[in-house]
Amino acid sequence: MNELFDVNKFIGKSSKWLNGNGKNSDIIISTRIRLARNLRGFRFTNCPVNKELEEIIDSVKKAIVNSDFINEMEFIKLHSISDLDREFLVERHLISPFCAKMNTPRAIFIGKGEFYSIVINEEDHLRIQSIQSGLDVENAWENIKKIDDVLKENVRYAYTDELGYLTACPTNTGTGMRVSFFCHLPGIVLTKRLEEFLDKWIPAGITVRGFYGEGTDAMGNIFQVSNQITLGISEKDTIAKIKNVAKRFVQFEKESREKLMNEDRIQVEDKVERAKAILQNAKIIPSLEFMSLLSAIRLGVDLKILKRIQRKILNELMIIVQPAHIQKFKGKKLNELERDILRAEIIKSKINF
């Protein structure tokens, strides 16, 4: 474990879970599980006592140092790095925006390839996260369980038989587990069948988050689906439920894409080619516009309209052209216009049309 770990080491490296390889990765970008845990006897971070928070960081550190994970983990004290560095970690999905803004002692352990991480003293004392490429709940669960088991042997969790894991927010009480996946649904959105699909096929206890409405594909047609209930349902059943829902999304999106290609092929090709032309030639690309263009490019790759582009590059771009990443890459603070110009350059250098 490197005590003096520097966020800069991440620049230029991309998270391994973006490799675009997993099952159904044409539709499901990634699968994530996170567990919320608190340590017995310490106040939650909502009523913080700095001495206790330091103690929590130390005891988790001790647990990790004594485990097999130690050789592949990086440790960062989040309160001693800059705002920009924390923003950078937010963009990499390692910490939440909420965590970036707190000012109490907190830290993160980051596993090899960023497949898993442990955030200490966020909303709960521990937030353990595991991410996989594509639809892969099994491996995400297997990985996170190993970490949870190691910690369980070394620290005492706040847990009762009646209520399970006691979390700061009652929405996480019980298993403390949130299973989610990100999916790219241009077919369902473009055929305007999202409402119909959600009404008919999504069971209660599932939360779907997405941006749509006026500017339809403004946010890249990306949706996040997760379990809502953590109490009264076992970990195993939650996983099965999310897997089942994911399969419905995949099937309906596939059908929608087929429908699109059968009925509106020329419009789809036009959309893809226009996006390509802009990305190849534009000098200024704002981040929202990029998400929308990227969605069209991704659809073009999936439908084999664009044959030379690798999905992995598109996944990586989603992360590395975000504001903090661009600034870390350049090594200095940049204003919005400067970032939009640099974004256009990075995209051109990365995508091989």
Next chain:
Amino acid sequence: MICQICNKNPANIFFTIIVNNAKREIRICKKCADEKGLANPLGGIPFIIGEIIFGMAEEKIKEMDDSQVSQKDIKCEKCGLTYKKFKESKLLGCELCYETFKQDLKVILRRIHGNNRHITAETKNSLSKDKEILKLKKELNEAIKKEEFEKAAHIRDKIKFIEKNE
């Protein structure tokens, strides 16, 4: 249209979540979206979703009979969290809060999860109750010997909690 979070700036991001088949439309401005972590479609599950789910549970609670939910001004002995502050922040202050606000939490948890008892496939738990209490009692004696009374009180709280809850 005005942002639903700050009630000031014009809303230009439309955001929809579906919770329990109920659709919630949220219209917010770019600034609030950035602050709440909603601007990045790939970001983590934002805190606001927790707030919305909680809010929906609360709406239902309000419809219920007053006798079912206590309105008393209770306060957690360990962390000092008041019921009012819990309602505002939607966050509890410590594990003992689960004991302090037990009556209300029963209702709130049922409203959020449709259930208020934990189910797990796992049986493996860290230390057994007796072993853990024995260990803590040893720590307690030592703390008293060293006249570390603050620490001793802390350990005594832990023992009480375990004896009561497991």
